[in-house]
Amino acid sequence: MAFSRGTEKIREKLLASETGALEKTGHCPLEVGMLGLSPYELVIGSLGYQNSYRLFNHQEGTRCERLFELGDNWISLESGRAAGTFGVLAASVSYEQELIWLVRALSRIGVPVRSADRGPRDPIVLCGGPVITSNPETAAPFIDVCATGDGEQLIPVFTGSWLDTVGSGGTREDLLERLAGQPGFYVPSLYKCDTGEPPVPISGAAPERVPRAVVPLKGVPVHSTVISSMAHFRSMFMVEITRGCRGRCKFCMVCKVNDPFRAVEPANLIDLIREAPSSARSVGLVGANLCDHPRLGDILETIVAGGRRAGVSSLRIGTVDKNLLGQLRACRANSITLAPESASPRLLKAIGKSYDPARLMELVRLAAEQGFAGIKLYYMIGLPDETDQDRAMLTGQLRELAEAASGRIKLSLSVNPFVPKPQTLWQDCSMMKTAAIKKVLRQLKKTVFGISREIELSWQSPVEATAQAVLSLGGRELSGSVEKAALERVRLLDCLAGQGVELENLLYQREKLTSAHPWRVLECEPSLKQSPNGG
Numbered sequence: 001m002a003f004s005r006g007t008e009k010i011r012e013k014l015l016a017s018e019t020g021a022l023e024k025t026g027h028c029p030l031e032v033g034m035l036g037l038s039p040y041e042l043v044i045g046s047l048g049y050q051n052s053y054r055l056f057n058h059q060e061g062t063r064c065e066r067l068f069e070l071g072d073n074w075i076s077l078e079s080g081r082a083a084g085t086f087g088v089l090a091a092s093v094s095y096e097q098e099l100i101w102l103v104r105a106l107s108r109i110g111v112p113v114r115s116a117d118r119g120p121r122d123p124i125v126l127c128g129g130p131v132i133t134s135n136p137e138t139a140a141p142f143i144d145v146c147a148t149g150d151g152e153q154l155i156p157v158f159t160g161s162w163l164d165t166v167g168s169g170g171t172r173e174d175l176l177e178r179l180a181g182q183p184g185f186y187v188p189s190l191y192k193c194d195t196g197e198p199p200v201p202i203s204g205a206a207p208e209r210v211p212r213a214v215v216p217l218k219g220v221p222v223h224s225t226v227i228s229s230m231a232h233f234r235s236m237f238m239v240e241i242t243r244g245c246r247g248r249c250k251f252c253m254v255c256k257v258n259d260p261f262r263a264v265e266p267a268n269l270i271d272l273i274r275e276a277p278s279s280a281r282s283v284g285l286v287g288a289n290l291c292d293h294p295r296l297g298d299i300l301e302t303i304v305a306g307g308r309r310a311g312v313s314s315l316r317i318g319t320v321d322k323n324l325l326g327q328l329r330a331c332r333a334n335s336i337t338l339a340p341e342s343a344s345p346r347l348l349k350a351i352g353k354s355y356d357p358a359r360l361m362e363l364v365r366l367a368a369e370q371g372f373a374g375i376k377l378y379y380m381i382g383l384p385d386e387t388d389q390d391r392a393m394l395t396g397q398l399r400e401l402a403e404a405a406s407g408r409i410k411l412s413l414s415v416n417p418f419v420p421k422p423q424t425l426w427q428d429c430s431m432m433k434t435a436a437i438k439k440v441l442r443q444l445k446k447t448v449f450g451i452s453r454e455i456e457l458s459w460q461s462p463v464e465a466t467a468q469a470v471l472s473l474g475g476r477e478l479s480g481s482v483e484k485a486a487l488e489r490v491r492l493l494d495c496l497a498g499q500g501v502e503l504e505n506l507l508y509q510r511e512k513l514t515s516a517h518p519w520r521v522l523e524c525e526p527s528l529k530q531s532p533n534g535g
Contacts, residue, residue: 004073007073008080010070011080014040014077017230020227021066021226022057022225023078029062029167030059030063030162031062031064032089032090033086033090035074035089036069041232042232044231045236047240048092049094050223052092052128052155059155062159065077067083067086069105074108084123087123087124090126090128091129092129093128093129093132093139095468096131096467097471099131104486106125113142113483115142115143115188120171126143126147127143128147128149130254131471133148135422136519137474138478139479140199143188144176144187148184148522150215153183164178177205181206183211184213186210195475195476197516209520209521212524214260217262221265221268235280237273237308238283238311239272241264241296245288248352248425250425250426251419251420251425256421256423263294270302273303281309282310285311285313287313289319290312290313291320292316303331304327308331309332310333314339325366325370342379342383343390350384360401361401362404363375364401364409368409373410374409374412375409376412377414379413379414380417381415381417382431384429391444395451398448410456416465417431417465419431420469420472420473422472422519423519430509430510441462444457467492467493473507473510477499480495
């Protein structure tokens, strides 16, 4: 299929910005297209996407190419082929909104959006990532195979199963039944699901509960395969140093679906960083809290020795000290990110998180003294049982922060509504209504403006947060709304009423029995001992 010159020019520009793209030659029976559901500059910065791309290409008889919507066409970056020519379409779903974009992408590619409508000539749609691992049911009618857990185990099993079934003359049904019996694979078509009830198997091949795939972090650490000057973090070589989190915050889904906590072997990390591609200007360290790694100091020293800048994700307030800040500055890190979440000791105790407010102020002063340009601070509003008094404490803390910064360092506040998430301890807590969120944010904006015009305030749209909660907590009853929002390009919340979905029960008056959760079909407490590769 020939594409327009404009599409080809976009493709050529993206390829010219990259190093490390994999081009597997020779005959490969299994051809996988990795869908980039978000814009290129964000997708290329996803380690989940990059790791899947690399793992697929490392499997015998398998070629994987990256698919993006360029102009009006979904095509492969590597070969320029149309997306619909691949036997498997795979996606790593990192954000709830991407579920809508998945349905839209399938339609644009020319694949029936619902799995029940696909035939033997249609691609298998395989989806994984944190959103699928937490609750696959919202998107279940659109997906053939849901992969829950670690790709290091899931991808070799999937490719081997495909080669032994479809690749050897079998049917897609043969593949689905075989995968259903493997840890980490949930095949929605092999389960029935009545509204308000969790899925129930209708095939002997499908287990009542699907165990998550979990592996120890041995061998080469997860890292960037492709480095791009057009990525959001330009020319950054990203490396995973931990998976999971030692913290047990009751609202956190990402840490929950990455349990148990695992730290990458220090020697493997240091060797990998030393051998980072010459095109990498910086090394990005990825983990829920980098300070959980016992050899973080040695890792930072390796980055300094290599003459590269360090990019760091969020740090826990109680684990940061003057020495660590000094090491980060030696790596030419310009900013740090902290997540106080709340200024109320009562709420912090309820969350399962604690820090000394005086310590936070001290870190701001130390960061300013060390020459950091900025600190990003994440807060939440609408937490369970939150009161006006709790929010007043945030006002007081912001005044102290502004005083500690004294104009020497930029403070960037990101304030976001609490969204109940599957598999967390607060999965059944109610969410603050949209109008109430807007009122709190308006007041906070006035407060910040009155304290200091040098504090930058940002927040997630209350409407987007509500849509996120719907997609996060829903089941198959949402499929009509998701499909309508995707294909007609209208807001999800505007589609719900016509499909009989009421926000009151779903979000604002949550009284779900644990046995009725849509994600009840998943084993939510995995361990390395349960994994075939647990070691």
